[in-house]
Structures are given as C-alpha cells and as structure tokens.
Amino acid sequence: MSAGAKKRIMREYGECINDTPPGMKINFDEQNMTEWEILLDGPEQSVYSGGHFKLKISFPTEYPFKPPVVSFKTKIYHPNVSNDDKGSMCLGMLRPEEWKPPNKVVSVLRLVHSLLIEPNPDDAIEPSIANEFKENRKEFDKTAKDWVKRYAK
Amino acid sequence: MSANSIGIFTIEFPDPYMLSYYNDRFETLAANISFQYPITSNIQTLSSKSVEKGNDPYGILFVPDLQSDGCKNSEKDHVPENATRLSNLPRDADYSLVAFAPWFAPLCMQEYLDAARRSPVKAFLVYQPGQSATMPPPMNDPSWGLEDGGSWKAANRFPVYALASISGGIIMDQLSKYSGNITDAPHGHDLASIYDLTSYVRLWATINTGSGNQLPSLWVFLVIVLGLLVLIIVSTSTCMHLIQRRRRNDLRQRVINGEVNLEAFGVKRLTVPQQYLDKLPLYTYTNGPRDADPEKSVLHEPPPAKTPPSTALDVETGMKSTAAIRHSSALSATATDPPAWSQPTCPICLDDFEPNETQVRELLCRHIFHPDCVDTFLLSNSSLCPMCKHSVLPSGYCPAKITNVMVRRERMIRRMRARSGANARPITEQTEASSSPRTPYSRGVGSLGSRIGGVITGRRVFSAPERSQTRPPDIEMAGANASPPESNSSPPPINANSDPNAVPEITPAPAQSTAPAQTNCSQPTSPTQNRREWARQRALALLAHHAPADGSEEENPGSRWRRGLRKVFPGFM
Numbered sequence: 001m002s003a004g005a006k007k008r009i010m011r012e013y014g015e016c017i018n019d020t021p022p023g024m025k026i027n028f029d030e031q032n033m034t035e036w037e038i039l040l041d042g043p044e045q046s047v048y049s050g051g052h053f054k055l056k057i058s059f060p061t062e063y064p065f066k067p068p069v070v071s072f073k074t075k076i077y078h079p080n081v082s083n084d085d086k087g088s089m090c091l092g093m094l095r096p097e098e099w100k101p102p103n104k105v106v107s108v109l110r111l112v113h114s115l116l117i118e119p120n121p122d123d124a125i126e127p128s129i130a131n132e133f134k135e136n137r138k139e140f141d142k143t144a145k146d147w148v149k150r151y152a153k
Numbered sequence: 154m155s156a157n158s159i160g161i162f163t164i165e166f167p168d169p170y171m172l173s174y175y176n177d178r179f180e181t182l183a184a185n186i187s188f189q190y191p192i193t194s195n196i197q198t199l200s201s202k203s204v205e206k207g208n209d210p211y212g213i214l215f216v217p218d219l220q221s222d223g224c225k226n227s228e229k230d231h232v233p234e235n236a237t238r239l240s241n242l243p244r245d246a247d248y249s250l251v252a253f254a255p256w257f258a259p260l261c262m263q264e265y266l267d268a269a270r271r272s273p274v275k276a277f278l279v280y281q282p283g284q285s286a287t288m289p290p291p292m293n294d295p296s297w298g299l300e301d302g303g304s305w306k307a308a309n310r311f312p313v314y315a316l317a318s319i320s321g322g323i324i325m326d327q328l329s330k331y332s333g334n335i336t337d338a339p340h341g342h343d344l345a346s347i348y349d350l351t352s353y354v355r356l357w358a359t360i361n362t363g364s365g366n367q368l369p370s371l372w373v374f375l376v377i378v379l380g381l382l383v384l385i386i387v388s389t390s391t392c393m394h395l396i397q398r399r400r401r402n403d404l405r406q407r408v409i410n411g412e413v414n415l416e417a418f419g420v421k422r423l424t425v426p427q428q429y430l431d432k433l434p435l436y437t438y439t440n441g442p443r444d445a446d447p448e449k450s451v452l453h454e455p456p457p458a459k460t461p462p463s464t465a466l467d468v469e470t471g472m473k474s475t476a477a478i479r480h481s482s483a484l485s486a487t488a489t490d491p492p493a494w495s496q497p498t499c500p501i502c503l504d505d506f507e508p509n510e511t512q513v514r515e516l517l518c519r520h521i522f523h524p525d526c527v528d529t530f531l532l533s534n535s536s537l538c539p540m541c542k543h544s545v546l547p548s549g550y551c552p553a554k555i556t557n558v559m560v561r562r563e564r565m566i567r568r569m570r571a572r573s574g575a576n577a578r579p580i581t582e583q584t585e586a587s588s589s590p591r592t593p594y595s596r597g598v599g600s601l602g603s604r605i606g607g608v609i610t611g612r613r614v615f616s617a618p619e620r621s622q623t624r625p626p627d628i629e630m631a632g633a634n635a636s637p638p639e640s641n642s643s644p645p646p647i648n649a650n651s652d653p654n655a656v657p658e659i660t661p662a663p664a665q666s667t668a669p670a671q672t673n674c675s676q677p678t679s680p681t682q683n684r685r686e687w688a689r690q691r692a693l694a695l696l697a698h699h700a701p702a703d704g705s706e707e708e709n710p711g712s713r714w715r716r717g718l719r720k721v722f723p724g725f726m
Contacts, residue, residue, distance in 0.1 A: 102500035
C-alpha cells in the first residue's frame with residue numbers, strides 16, 4: 001500500500017472521529033490501518049434497535065481507487081447483507097464500478113447506518129429477504145428482531 | 154455376405170479340347186435368343202461363407218450328382234433328367250461353378266453339398282420345391298435344418314443362397330434345356346449359325362453380394378454424415394466469426410465516431426496512455442477563481458492551442474460534438490460565470506491545494522487533482538474522471554483491441570437500455586431525447602421526444618461553428634458555481650437514503666450532487682453531462698447483476714470446454 005493511501009486512511013480516520021455517525025464506534029489499529037473494526041448499535045427507529053453489530057471495513061491496496069470492503073461480522077437479517085459467514089455488503093457506492101475516489105469512509109458508514117433504518121430491497125444481495133421485506137413486512141420485522149435477540153445481544 | 158441380386162445368363166464357351174483361337178472366350182448370349190433371368194428380390198442368404206469383399210461368386214450353373222439311390226429317386230420329382238450335370242461340362246476343365254439344387258430332403262441335401270464340396274464350386278443356390286414366389290424362410294428357420302446342428306454351413310467353402318420356389322423351378326427348367334449340344338438349346342439354329350457347333354451353351358450365374366458396395370456404402374454414408382456435420386460446424390463457425398468480426402468492426406467504428414464510450418457504458422475498463430496524459434494541462438493552483446473574479450479566471454483559461462478541448466473540436470463528430478455544442482448552447486445561461494476551480498482539496502488524497510504552490514492537473518471536465526494522484530489513477534485504473542466520470546480520452550479513441558467480450562457486453566447494455574427506455578418512457582423521455590443524436594439505437598424507441606431531440610440537435614449542429622470558440626467556460630462550471638465548493642468534498646447522496654422507494658436506476662447519480670439545481674428541476678438547460686451520467690448510472694444499475702464487478706476482467710474463467718466452444722462459436726454465449 002502506497003504512502004499516499006496510508007495518509008489518506010489516516011486523514012479519513014481523523015474525519016471519522018470528529019464526525020462519527022450516531023451509534024458507531026471505530027476501533028482503529030495503527031499497526032494494521034487497512035482493517036477497521038466498527039461497533040455499531042442498531043438505530044433506535046429501526047428493527048435492529050438494541051442490537052450491537054460488529055463490522056469490518058477493509059481497504060484494498062488500490063484504495064481509494066477501489067472501494068473499501070464492508071462486512072458484517074455479526075449475523076444480521078437484512079436484504080442488503082449476505083446471509084453467510086462473510087456478511088458482505090455490495091451496493092450503491094460500494095460497487096466497484098460505482099465507487100469514486102472522492103467517496104469517503106464516513107459516507108460509507110452513513111450508508112450502512114441509513115440502510116439499517118431503511119433497507120433497499122431493490123438492490124438486494126439476498127433476494128428472498130428482499131422479497132419478504134416488500135411483500136410481508138411484518139414477517140420480516142419479526143425475523144429481524146428475532147435475529148437481533150439471537151445474535152446481536 | 155448376403156446376396157443382393159443374382160443374375161442368370163446363358164453363355165457360350167468353346168470346347169477346351171478343340172483347337173481354337175478363342176479357347177478362353179466366354180460369351181454371354183444376346184437376350185433375344187437365350188435365357189436371361191435377373192433375380193433382384195426374395196433371395197435368402199443361408200450362409201455367407203468365403204465371400205470376400207469385392208469378390209462376388211459366379212460360375213456355370215449345374216446340379217451336383219447324388220450318391221444314394223433313394224435320393225436319386227426322389228430327385229426325379231424335382232430335377233429334370235437332362236438338367237446340366239457336371240458330366241455335361243467339359244471334363245477336367247477348371248471352370249468356376251455354381252451348384253444348383255432343390256432342397257427336398259435333408260439327407261439328399263447333404264449329398265448335394267458333399268458333391269459340391271468336391272468341385273470348384275463358388276456358390277450354392279437352393280430352393281424349396283413349390284410354387285411360392287415369396288421370400289424363402291430366414292436363415293435360422295427349421296426348414297433349413299440338415300439334422301446336423303448347422304455344421305453343414307461350416308463344412309462348406311462356399312456360400313449358400315436360397316431362391317424363391319418359383320424362381321428355382323424356372324431356372325431348373327431352363328437348366329434342362331441348356332445341357333446338351335448347341336443345336337438342342339432353344340433358338341439352337343440361330344445359335345448354330347453364330348457359334349461353333351462344338352461350343353457349349355450353358356447357364357451362368359453371377360451372385361451380386363453387394364460386398365463390393367454394401368458395407369462400403371455404410372461407411373460412405375457415415376463419412377458423408379460426418380462430413381456434413383463438420384461442414385455445418387465449420388460453416389456456422391465461419392459465419393459466427395464473420396458476424397463477430399463485423400460487430401467488432403462496427404463497434405470500433407462507433408467508438409471512433411464517438412457514439413459509444415466503452416468505459417462510460419461499463420463495457421470495458423480503459424486506461425489512459427501516457428501520451429494522452431501528457432496532453433492534459435498542468436497549472437499552478439490559485440484560489441482566485443473561487444472568488445468568481447473574471448479577471449483572474451482568464452489567467453487560468455487553458456491556452457486553446459494545446460488543450461484537449463481544441464482537439465475535441467478538431468475531431469468533432471458524434472457524441473463529442475453534440476456534447477460540446479450543447480455546452481456552448483448552455484453557455485447562454487452561464488456566460489457571465491467565470492471558469493472556476495471549485496475544489497480546495499485533491500479528492501484522491503484529500504490534501505488541500507496550496508495556492509500559488511501546488512501543481513494541479515486539470516481534466517477535460519475541469520476537475521483538478523494532484524498530478525501524482527490522478528496520474529496513477531488514469532494510468533492504471535480508469536479513463537474516467539474520478540469526480541464526474543467524464544472520459545479523459547479524446548472522443549474517437551479506440552483501444553487497440555476490440556474483443557468479442559466487449560462486443561457482447563456492449564450489445565447487452567444496448568439491449569437493456571433500449572428495453573428500459575421502452576418501459577420507463579415517461580421518466581426517460583427527456584434523456585432519450587437528449588442522447589438520441591449520439592446513440593442511433595435509442596432512436597429505435599421512436600418516441601416523439603427523440604425525434605424532437607433530433608430536430609433540436611440539427612439546429613445546434615448548425616450553430617456550432619461560431620459558438621465553439623467560446624467553449625472553454627465549460628458547462629461543468631455551471632454546476633460548480635451553482636453549488637458551494639464544499640459540496641465537492643461532501644459525500645454524494647446515497648441511493649438508499651436519498652429516496653428509499655426509488656428503484657436504483659432512477660435515483661440521481663452521485664455526480665449530480667455537484668449540480669443539484671439543474672438535476673432536480675430538469676431544465677432544458679441542464680448539462681448533458683448530468684444526463685449522460687444519469688443514463689450511465691441507470692445502465693450500470695441495470696447491468697449490475699450481469700457484468701463482472703471489475704470491468705478490466707476480460708473473460709470470466711469458465712471451464713476449458715466452454716472457452717473452447719466460445720472460441721469456435723463466438724457470440725454464441
């Protein structure tokens with residue numbers, strides 16, 4: 001990883017500290033600055049409220065030309081988070097073809113936050129969950145809350 | 154080998170014991186004065202022993218002699234007394250022979266066969282006495298049993314064929330007529346006038362087993378089928394290659410004409426060659442323009458001679474020209490605005506530019522970056538501006554190699570665009586209208602809007618020359634001026650939170666955050682840049698599930714088999 005990229009990540013970390021989206025805490029390791037660990041409380045107004053989620057953001061070597069990789073380490077029932085051990089997210093600006101270098105981690109964190117409040121079923125990674133979200137919102141809410149109790153306490 | 158047909162002829166051959174020039178001459182008699190009897194059906198092959206390919210049995214027909222008196226007696230019912238016997242043929246002459254006998258009793262048949270084995274018999278024709286004209290029973294029918302378990306077939310050195318009863322009767326009848334002197338034969342006087350009196354006139358059988366052409370015909374058939382198959386495959390492959398080559402050339406042509414931007418379409422990730430990079434202007438950053446001071450801004454005007462905009466004017470065709478022209482037509486709205494650098498920081502490394510100190514590289518879209526930062530990006534990652542995804546390459550730039558994958562992807566995107574254009578007409582009409590001049594395919598949608606668009610473009614093209622001089626105050630500044638400088642560094646709106654209910658393809662593109670005013674009200678003066686970006690985003694969103702995540706990836710690594718198939722039949726999948 002180039003010095004420029006490291007400098008940029010440091011700078012972004014500084015920005016994140018000052019402007020952390022609500023309910024988020026960043027664990028930053030100077031030795032391994034390309035892997036951020038985020039502790040995230042489920043937003044109050046969402047079905048995930050009360051849950052504590054662990055996220056990982058890893059920066060590729062080509063950062064900021066390639067997007068950071070966001071993955072949920074805590075299991076979560078969400079149409080935009082893959083329902084496997086990776087818990088990866090790939091939508092909107094996180095897509096490699098949509099990512100632009102001016103995008104920043106803060107906006108990625110905001111994206112995650114807003115997606116917890118309002119999932120985007122039209123750009124889903126889990127079509128079945130997205131379908132349930134659209135067709136049977138009650139069932140979705142129930143399962144999501146259930147998962148929060150089971151995995152995110 | 155089974156017999157296809159048997160020909161019975163009458164032949165004349167000289168007595169070998171007469172001194173003659175023609176001792177070895179066998180002559181087939183003319184049909185009108187002799188017996189000829191072609192049998193083409195109802196031949197049952199009982200044994201095909203010793204019949205080799207291309208070696209059909211033939212010979213003089215005769216009835217073998219029986220041994221036992223019992224058989225001799227019963228033979229009288231079926232064989233006329235004067236039927237041709239071995240004794241009716243020249244003695245000790247080594248003629249080819251074809252034995253002929255009625256199959257009336259197993260025991261007698263054994264005797265016939267024994268007798269035949271002692272002579273140079275090439276084949277044995279049998280028939281079951283009777284009046285039946287139908288096919289003799291098949292080979293394994295019990296009526297062909299000789300009470301020896303079938304070993305008689307193995308003991309023979311010749312094939313055995315069965316004829317229909319009625320055919321056998323006819324031949325046997327004739328065989329009795331052609332057994333004596335030439336004058337005793339039917340038409341004897343005519344024959345005597347032609348041939349020597351000492352000559353023999355006998356019946357002759359030729360058995361066509363089809364060995365010369367039957368099995369080979371199967372092979373030939375197979376070879377023909379295989380050949381046809383290969384021909385079809387080769388011609389299909391050639392056709393597909395030709396079609397694919399035409400598509401490649403077509404795509405190249407459209408890229409050169411500027412109708413298609415490969416990277417903006419998401420077809421292929423391009424990079425900028427060093428030579429084009431060197432053409433991009435370098436400036437020393439000043440924060441002057443941010444004060445919107447027209448005097449200062451002039452200083453930062455790129456010298457027309459060496460700047461890419463001028464090259465764009467030179468090669469003006471297709472997309473670039475319309476884009477440039479629309480820029481100039483939009484100028485009326487923004488003519489009073491000075492060109493400005495609205496970016497205080499480099500969007501790549503997030504460092505601030507130092508006024509009068511930092512060197513900045515400006516792209517065609519007037520976004521500025523540290524040369525180090527943006528050069529790495531353009532050389533190795535993308536040919537689009539990191540900010541607005543406007544192509545840095547001059548229009549008409551075409552990568553050296555247009556691959557089939559690119560053609561396929563481009564077609565797919567085009568189809569999707571056309572489909573989404575047809576579906577989302579109300580929303581996209583304006584976009585289609587504005588983009589129609591550079592993408593003739595969107596004209597296929599045939600909306601009124603696109604036709605109007607064409608008309609408008611026509612007018613704009615017409616007015617291009619005088620306006621193009623004033624192009625440098627680019628349309629991008631309209632966006633830049635309309636929004637506060639900070640908006641560049643602020644994150645773009647996210648699909649999800651900007652409008653949760655919106656489908657991805659109609660959410661505003663992130664780049665539009667730099668010009669919210671234009672985007673939201675969708676005025677006719679709105680920069681084409683935004684519309685193009687918007688359409689691109691839509692195409693990308695539509696494509697997202699199909700295109701590989703990384704545009705630089707050439708072939709997705711399918712199985713070898715699949716790759717091979719794709720090589721033979723390009724454009725097949």
